[in-house]
Amino acid sequence: MVTGHNFSGVDSARENRLFCAAPFENIEIHSGGVVHICCTLRLPVAIGNITNRSIQQVWNSDEAQKIRKSVFDGSFKYCIRASCPFLQTISMHVKRIGDVTDPRISAVIKNHMLSLPYGPRQINCCFDRSCNLSCPSCRTRMFVDTDNKREILEIQRKIQELRDVEELYIEGSGDPLGSPFTREWLRSMRTADMPELKLIRLHTNGQLLTPEMWNTIPSDVRELIREVEISIDAASPETYHVNRRGGSFETLLQNLSFLGELRKSRRLERLILSMVVQENNFREMPAFVSLGRQFGATCVYFSSIHNWIFSETEFLRRAVHLSAHPRYPELAQLLKDNVFKDPIVFLGNLTSITKEA
Template sequence: MDAVCIEDQTARFQKAADFLNAGNSSYLDARRNPASGKKAALDLIAAAAGEIGSRVGGQSLQGFGEWLLKDAGKVRISTLNAASLACIQSENWDLAKRLANAVNSVDHHDLLAQRLHDAAAIKSSDLSLPVDDWLKDKFCKAPFEQIETRANETVHFCCSAWQPVPIGRLDQKPERVWNSDVAKEIRRSILDGDYSYCSRWHCPMISGRRLRKLEQMGASSEVMTIAKGRNAPEKPDTFSLKQTPNRAILSHDRSCNLSCPSCRTKVIQINRKQSADLDSLINKDYADFLSAASRIKVTGSGDPFASRHFLNFLKHFTATNTRAQRLQLHTNGLLLDEATWNRLDLWGHVDSIWISADAADAETYSVVRRGGTFERLLSNLRFLGNMRRAGAFSKLRLDFVVQKQNFREVPAFASLAQHVGANGVYFLRLRNWGTFTQQEFEDQNVCDPSHPDHPELLSVLADQRLRNPLVELGSLQPFVRDALDRQHKSAC
C-alpha cells in the first residue's frame, strides 16, 4: 500500500473512531443506570458495531482493529467494544478477544467486555455462554439481604467489581436506596435467572459455581412470596422489600496506612471534616437502618484501623451495641494488635477477621504490600490466630490477590495461613482499580490466558495444598478447573 493510500486509510479510521468515541458517555450511562424505556448498553454497542462496517468497510475491519489497539489507552471503551462485537460478527475471534481485553485491562467493571472476550474464546456469535444456562435456575441472596457503601458515594448490593451497577447514593436515605428502581431491576434479574448486572469473572459465587436454587438458599418468607408472584402483572412493585439488609459492607472510606500497587498509587487519608461528615451520616441514618443486621463488615476499601472515620464508627458501635458477634473486620492486619483490640473493646463484638496479605515471604510482601512490615504482620497474625483458637471470634481468613509478583507463592500462602492459626484462605484475581496503565495491568495479570506466565500459574493451581477445605479459590476457580484438567490429561 503506497503512502497516499495509508494516509487515506488512517484518516478514515480516525474519522470512524471519532464518531464511535462520541457515543461513550451514552454507553457508560446505560451501563451504570439501567432503566425501562432506555436503550441497553448492548443495544448501543450493537448499533455502533453496525456503523463500523459502513465507515471503514468490512475488508478493513482487521486493519481498523489493529489500528485501535496500537493506542488503545486513548480509545474510548465503547469503541473498543463495538470493534470487538464487529469482529465476532465476522468471526474474527482472535482480534475480538484482544479488543475486549483492552477494555478489561483498564476497566474491570465492564461486563460487556468480559462477555465479548468469553464469547470470542468459545466462538459464540450470539454472545451466549455456558454459564448463562447454569445461572437460569440459580438464586443469589445478596440483592435481597445486603448492601455495600462505596468511597465514590454510591451504594451497591455487593462489591462493585461483582455487581457494578449502583442502586443509589450514600447521601440518599438508605430506605429509598434499598428499594430504588435499579435495586428492583437487579432483584428481577436474579429471580428471572439472567443475572444481567453481575460479573461472570469476578463474582466468586458465579465463577466458583457456588450458587444454588432458590429453595436451597434459605431465602426469607418475604423473598419466597416475591419469587412466587414475580410475574403477576397487577403487582408492578413486586421487587420492593419491607425487610432491611441482614448484612452491610461499609467501604465508603479508602483511608489506609499502606499503598499497595494493586489498589492505589499513594497513601490515602481523608481529612477531619470529611471524616466528621461521614461520622454524622453513618452513625445516624445508617445506624438506624442497619440496626437489625446480623453482620456488618468494615471495610472493603481501605483499613478500618488507619481510618479516623472507621475508628470512630467502631468506638461508637462497641459503646452503643450489646455484645453480639456482628462485626466482620477486613484489614491488612498491621494495626490490629492486642493493644488496639483492648482499646476499642472489641471483645464479644467480632464475628470474623479477614487479613489482606498477598505474600508468603518478606521480600514479596515488601513489593505487593508497599509500606508494610512482614515481621509485624506475622506477630499480629499469631496473636489473632491464638484469639481465634480461644473462641474470641469464629473466622480468621487470609486473603491473597494473585498477580505476576506473587503467584508462585499461592501454595505456600495456604500453608502459612494454617501455621498462624487461620481457618480460611481466600484467593482472587487481580483487578485494575485505576492504578495501572493498560500495559502495566496486562504485564501483571497472569490470569489472562494469553499472559506468558499463565501456563505456570495453572501448574501452581494444581498443587495439592490448594485442595484443603479451608481454601476458597473464588474468582480463580475457572483456572483451577483448567489446571486440574491439564494435570489429568498429562497423567493419562
C-alpha cells in the same frame, strides 16, 4: 441508568436454576454516598446515593429492583461472572433455588419480591479510603481521608439508625484501624441502636491489629467482631515488602499469632487470609496456604488482581490470570497442586482456571 453485561458462555438453562441472595440482603456504601447492591467488581451498577435519599429509599430504588428482576429471570445480566467467585462455585449468596433454606429469602422467591419490606441485612462499609499502607495495586500514597471526614461521619450515623442490619463488614476500601474515623467508630459504636446486629467483620492489612489495639475496642463491640480478614498478598518478606508498601512482615506475623490465639480460643469464628494473585506472587500461593495453616486460618482466599490504578500495559503485565499472559500456563499447572484441595482454600474467581486446566 442501569445497563446490562453480556453473560456469554454461561449455560443459561443451568443459570436459570440459580438464585443469588446478595441483591436481597446486601448493600455496599462507597465514598460520596454511592450505594451498590454487591461488590463493584462483580456488579458495577450503582442503585443510588444516600447523600440525597435515605438508605431505605435507595434499597428499593428502580435500579435495585431491575437488578433483582435479573436474578429472578435467570439472566444475571448486570453481573460480571468472570469476577464473581460465587457464581463460579455456586457458594455463599448463590444457591440452587431448591437449596435455599433461609425463611426470608424463601418468602422473597415465593412472592417474587422486587420491593422489599425489610432493610439490608448486610452492609459493606467502603466509604473511608484512609489507610496506613500504600499498596501499589490500590493507591500511590498513604493518606487519611480528612477531606471527607464530615461525609464519613454522616454515613456512619445513618448506618447506626438501621434497626434491621445484622452484619457490618468494615472496611472494604481502606483500613479500619489505619483510619482515625473508623477506629473511633469502633470505639464509640452504640450496639443497642442496632438490636439485630450479630456480626462485625474487620477487613484489614493487620499491621495495627495488636493486642493493645484490640483492647481499646469496647467489650460489647469486640464480642461482635466474629470474623477478621487479613489481606496479605505475599508469603515471603521480599514480596510483602513490594505488595504491602510501608508494612512489616515481622509485625504481620506477630499479629497473626495473636489472631490465631483468638481463633483458637473461639473468640473469632473465622480468620481469613487473602491474597490478590498477580505476576509477582502467584508462585507463593502454596506457601500462602501453609501460612494459613500455621496460624489456624479458617479460610485462605485467592482472587485475581483488578485494575484500580494501573495503566493498561502495567495491568496486563501483572494479570497472570488472563490466558494471554505468558505465565498463565504456569499458573494453570500450579493450580493442579493438591495443596489447593485443602478445605480451607477458596480459589474464588480463579476457579474457572482449574476447570480449564
